[in-house]
């Protein structure tokens with residue numbers, strides 16, 4: 110998983126690369142919509158966005174991972190489970206600008222969705238982890254997230270005979286750190302939400318999306334949103350600066366370390382305010398938006414994107430059409446749309 114696409118940052122280079130990207134996307138966009146008859150019959154799967162796979166792998170390992178993900182015994186004092194912040198019934202996140210950490214204070218970053226996470230090329234807002242296992246271990250040991258320690262964590266689950274059986278069934282040997290991390294990752298990779306109406310449209314199904322929604326997709330392409338939000342996850346495969354044409358942090362009382370983006374990780378000045386472009390899959394059910402949860406509605410987020418990332422002030426009707434398109438990206442988990450009340454609930 111994970112492409113190695115990593116587009117340029119830093120103002121001049123970024124601007125030049127950016128126009129190239131726009132041109133390339135414009136080309137592939139037209140190929141996808143005006144392709145040969147054979148292609149039209151086969152749907153629009155050769156375009157800048159591709160459907161999520163429908164063959165999702167479930168295994169003894171992913172089922173074990175599912176149990177671990179929901180088990181508070183993985184945290185210090187049994188107070189948190191991964192699922193407290195990454196709730197399936199709330200689009201894989203928790204609906205808050207910031208979740209509260211173990212110390213009762215807000216975390217530094219908005220909690221991202223756990224759905225389709227396996228399609229991201231790096232993990233976390235700043236992309237500071239390359240594998241799910243590394244990200245998950247950091248979450249387990251972070252004093253303010255799960256606050257765990259491997260010795261007590263493993264002792265806790267080893268005391269449960271059910272776990273002993275489940276680990277033996279999944280791995281053929283005992284309980285250990287690597288198996289815990291592997292099982293969690295296997296579960297996360299199974300959290301795929303296929304069959305969004307937009308994916309049905311890409312597969313060529315008649316009437317899957319309305320004329321307005323299709324118009325919104327055309328605008329998403331023609332204004333250039335697609336140059337950053339594309340691929341199977343409609344994002345999640347690039348690093349980009351937040352604030353290419355305008356400074357979204359101007360006029361704020363104080364910039365936080367989180368606002369610095371990847372700069373706080375790499376120390377490279379070109380990485381100031383650079384973030385992993387987030388996936389827009391299921392975005393209609395994962396408000397609030399942005400790394401700091403500062404955009405409460407999709408309309409706000411689209412407006413902020415247009416101004417800061419594209420140097421455009423969009424008319425209200427255009428924003429509304431793009432938002433309609435974004436609503437078609439809501440998929441299904443275990444056969445139920447995430448848009449249904451409790452769509453991803455304990456199924």
Ligand code: HEC
Nearest residue numbers: 189190191194208209218219220221232233234245248249
């Ligand atoms: C108290 C809330 C909280 C808990 C508990 C929590 N997380 Fe998270 N999770 C977050 C936040 C906030 C981020 C974003 C951190 C960042 O970007 O630096 C995140 C990011 C992630 C990501 C990366 C998502 C992406 O799009 O890159 C994964 C995977 C993840 N968490 C898995 C887990 C697992 C597994 C556990 C349990 C071991 C867990 N989380 C527990 C809040 C939480």
Ligand code: HEC
Nearest residue numbers: 333334337349351384386387398399400410411414415418
């Ligand atoms: C140059 C790259 C780029 C372009 C172009 C771009 N975006 Fe983004 N988008 C980003 C980045 C980076 C973020 C994360 C910003 C942050 O860290 O807060 C983001 C965040 C978002 C979010 C919030 C997602 C979430 O889960 O919080 C939405 C919605 C969004 N973009 C939609 C759009 C739309 C619609 C357009 C076109 C009008 C667009 N973007 C153009 C890079 C881009």
